[in-house]
Amino acid sequence: MAKPKLAIYWAASCGGCDIAILDIEDKILDVANFFDLAFWPCAADFKYKDVAAMPDKSITLTLFNGAIRSSENLEIAELLRAKSVVMCAFGSCASEGCIPGLANLTTLKEICDYAYLKSPSTVNPEQIIPQPKTKVPEGEISIPVLWNTVRTLPQVIDVDYIIPGCPPQSNQIAAVIEAVIDILQNGKPLPPKGTVLGATDKSCCDECPRKRDVKKIKKFVRPFSIVPDPDICLMEQGIVCCGPATRSGCGAKCVIAGVPCRGCYGLPSHIRDQGAKMVSAIGSVIDSQDPEEIERIIATIPDPMGTFYRFSLPDSLLRRNQA
């Protein structure tokens, strides 16, 4: 029997998800033994045309990491969707936009202006900004069109499963791979479509061992400016922690180490918007009933948009800057 085919692709991502897959240690040998690697641009030399030449539904599983922000990302997402039986949004970028998604706070024009003209390290006397099509003596050459809005994978194609995390924790990846092999080998039924794999459906606070009282605070502090108490809830010490609005499954690694949760596992299913939930949570810890004092306390939170929506802006209720 031919081995089932596995494809791994990166769109707008940092490559950390690919590294996380390699990070599952000796389990990677099971992957290599069990699957036939059909496509993995990060690890080996594959061409898009090789994938295009495959029959439809010939790839058993595709792990797609990265957000969709260019015509190339969309083209490959649609191509892999057609060729795959199971399409899995792998990691925070694919499932909810992640760091590339913060581009939705501004516009493509502003991003290009800064990157190619204004940034202090740029030397661009001819003021050249890349264009989708350029005429050269040999003819016209083209590059993918960059979009004004970053989108998530489920917003552009039909996705079967989601594995959250930035990146997904290696023990969770290993567990998912084990489950996939079990399903394929022993003919077990697939989980229902849309299932979030490699995570639970509770909030990060649920896994957090820190003690919560009902202590309220008068100001917020940056994590580097205090030495946090190792046993007490970080939020109650004035550190903005996204735990209340974040899915658990990571093992609460950051908060155990004294670093606030940044929200990379995305939303649990009972929350619709990470930022809104954070506003709710923070509203409950502020110790004031005076509107002016409340304004002063809130002003001590640096960059609320970037903090609350660090990983989920394109997947949030309002999705992008509407101005």
Next chain:
Amino acid sequence: MSFEPKILGILCNWCSYTGADLAGTARLKYPANLMSVRVMCSGRVDPGFIFDAFKAGADGVLICGCHPGDCHYVEGNYKCLRRIPMTKTLLQGFGIDPNRLRLEWVSASEGLRFQQVVTEFTEQIRSLGPLQLKEWGYTPHQSEAGHPEPQPALNQ
């Protein structure tokens, strides 16, 4: 046709909804632009409700609760008081005028005040114009065909 704003009113059960009721029984007229939803307490208002309202097509959101100190649940309205300024900050981050969101205290006996608040807020939203959200009408096919995203010009 002139613009008729759609406004969502989230009213607390104990004071503001009763206040709105009083405005009705007293036959005080206020604009029909307000669609009211009753919640048990203004502290129940998750900022997600507000974002969801804007997403669903509201041009403005009005939240009414008991006056500070009068909350049926002792301090629910203070929770609301602390959430609204931060919600406004996020709205600003999303490029939406924070004046589209307002928190007002209306007690059960303030039918007249409810009328004034709704009238004034409706006029304010009318002057702000309709809220048109980008991105929610998006389909991949449309973008693929036309590439409607603006491209930076060479040598601008």
